[in-house]
Amino acid sequence: MHIDLATTSADHQADLVARLKELGATPVDVGQGDVPWTVLTDPEGNEFCVAEPREIYRDTGPIAAVVADCTDPRAMARFWDEAMDRTLHEVTDDHAMLRSAKGVGPYLKLLRTPDAQDREAAEVVRLRALGVADFDFDLDLDLGQGNEFDALAPG
Numbered sequence: 001m002h003i004d005l006a007t008t009s010a011d012h013q014a015d016l017v018a019r020l021k022e023l024g025a026t027p028v029d030v031g032q033g034d035v036p037w038t039v040l041t042d043p044e045g046n047e048f049c050v051a052e053p054r055e056i057y058r059d060t061g062p063i064a065a066v067v068a069d070c071t072d073p074r075a076m077a078r079f080w081d082e083a084m085d086r087t088l089h090e091v092t093d094d095h096a097m098l099r100s101a102k103g104v105g106p107y108l109k110l111l112r113t114p115d116a117q118d119r120e121a122a123e124v125v126r127l128r129a130l131g132v133a134d135f136d137f138d139l140d141l142d143l144g145q146g147n148e149f150d151a152l153a154p155g
Contacts, residue, residue: 001069002067004048004051004057004063004065004109005048005049005062006061007053010053013051013052017040017050020040021040025041025043026041027040028040037051037052038050056097057107060105064107065106065107066106069111069112070110070111070112070113071114072112074091074096076096077091077096077098080098080110084108086098087099093112094112095109097110
């Protein structure tokens, strides 16, 4: 998951990117190619985008969208539409855009990333090879045995 930040003009986008860099953000290449938005990481390495001015984002506030990878945007759009009373604005095989039924706040953008589950599974295999054990939630906890954590797909 990551966020997209909204901008109102090319100058606003350039100024925001410069300000974020001064605060410790770093440009990153995630394979985006030549695109009109800028991809950065925050000081802890979390990716986010500074979007070019887009009409769809003109009234979202500074956070334009919360973006999540998925393997089936249509199915995920149906789920989030029902779960959170969202209005579906766009849906294709590659992405879906939902927003509050009241038309306020950021969008939820679902991007098809077919290999997202494969990347997560590969990371779990890698961590298990390093000695990480699965955690069984049905067992009684012995806090002296170790710490629990989740392996999440990169956003």
